[in-house]
Amino acid sequence: DTGVSQNPRHKITKRGQNVTFRCDPISEHNRLYWYRQTLGQGPEFLTYFQNEAQLEKSRLLSDRFSAERPKGSFSTLEIQRTEQGDSAMYLCASSLGDRADTFGSGTRLTVV
Amino acid sequence: GEDVEQSLFLSVREGDSSVINCTYTDSSSTYLYWYKQEPGAGLQLLTYIFSNMDMKQDQRLTVLLNKKDKHLSLRIADTQTGDSAIYFCAENNNQGGKLIFGQGTELSVKP
Numbered sequence: 001d002t003g004v005s006q007n008p009r010h011k012i013t014k015r016g017q018n019v020t021f022r023c024d025p026i027s028e029h030n031r032l033y034w035y036r037q038t039l040g041q042g043p044e045f046l047t048y049f050q051n052e053a054q055l056e057k058s059r060l061l062s063d064r065f066s067a068e069r070p071k072g073s074f075s076t077l078e079i080q081r082t083e084q085g086d087s088a089m090y091l092c093a094s095s096l097g098d099r100a101d102t103f104g105s106g107t108r109l110t111v112v
Numbered sequence: 113g114e115d116v117e118q119s120l121f122l123s124v125r126e127g128d129s130s131v132i133n134c135t136y137t138d139s140s141s142t143y144l145y146w147y148k149q150e151p152g153a154g155l156q157l158l159t160y161i162f163s164n165m166d167m168k169q170d171q172r173l174t175v176l177l178n179k180k181d182k183h184l185s186l187r188i189a190d191t192q193t194g195d196s197a198i199y200f201c202a203e204n205n206n207q208g209g210k211l212i213f214g215q216g217t218e219l220s221v222k223p
Contacts, residue, residue, distance in 0.1 A: 006154075022190030033210060042116075042200050056210065091154060098209040099143060104194070105154040 004104035006092050010017055012110045013082055020078045021107045025094030029102070032075050036060065036107070037089040049075060082111045114136055116216035125222050130188040132217045134201030137182060141203040145211065146176060146186045149198045158186070158199075188219075196221045 005024040014021050025032050031050050046065070047057045051072040061067075064082075069075040072110035079086055089106045115137045124130045138146070142163055147155040161168045161175045168175045176189040182203055197211075198218050202211040 020213040031209060035211075040215070042202075042215050043211070045210045045212070048210055093155075093211075095209060098204065099160070100146065101157045101160065103147075103157075108152075 004092055004094050004102050006090075006104035006107050009021075009108055010021075010108045010110075012112060015084060015111055016081055018078065018080045019082060019109065020076050021090055022074060022076050023092030023104060025092070025093075026072075026102055029096050030072070031095045031097070032069055033093040034075070034077050035093065037091055038083040038087075042103035043091055044049075046077075077110075084111050087097045087111045099102065116201055116203055116212050116214040118199075118217045120215065121218050121220070123220045123222065126191060126193055128191055129206065130186075130191045130195070130219055130221075132186045132188075132199050134184040134186075134214055135182055136184065136201070136203045137213070138194050138203055139179070139182065140186075144175075144184050145200075145202040145204070146173075146175065146184075147200040147202060147213075148157045149200065149216070155200065162167075191219075191221050193221045193223055195219060 005022050007022045030107040033048040034046040045058050047067050049069040052069050064080045067077045086111050089108050091106045092104045118134045140193045143160050145157045145160040148158050159173050160172050176185045198216040200216045201214040
């Protein structure tokens with residue numbers, strides 16, 4: 001297991017299109033987190049799963065955003081009708097228990 | 113509310129010590145973390161400290177925690193040019209483990 005894997009690394013999309021990102025956590029980790037990082041800022045929490053249950057969603061996660069973790073393993077984050085303000089780095093992290101310390105390399109989204 | 117604050121920039125000479133400071137507000141945090149981020153990369157965990165500890169040392173890194181003042185610092189001894197990066201302080205939310213990050217301190221190491 002080589003850590004948390006995110007795909008794609010980069011995504012350029014036109015405004016109004018839908019995009020989907022994938023995160024593969026460390027295999028024995030039961031918790032999975034999504035964060036968003038804009039330029040010059042620290043990461044901001046979006047949502048997290050314990051196994052397949054989505055336990056918390058940030059107010060940043062508008063109705064256009066949806067995340068799933070159907071089998072308690074990998075997760076997807078979908079953004080519908082993308083806007084320029086969605087341009088950011090989307091980071092995934094996983095943990096076993098409360099200590100969320102392993103991050104993926106992120107997916108950089110550019111909306112043009 | 114939850115808030116983590118850091119100074120934005122720090123510049124040091126190679127071989128000197130660097131001290132990056134952070135203040136946080138959530139006194140119920142169980143862990144406090146330091147992450148490193150290089151340009152275009154994800155977050156690399158450097159070290160963390162339990163909230164019941166005052167100090168933790170790990171090779172060139174020393175973390176000091178003052179719970180009374182809600183102040184956390186990271187000292188890097190013998191700073192090298194490869195240490196140039198953005199350093200993030202983070203506290204964990206006691207409900208579920210989500211992290212609250214500061215805005216990051218950009219460390220510049222001059223030869």
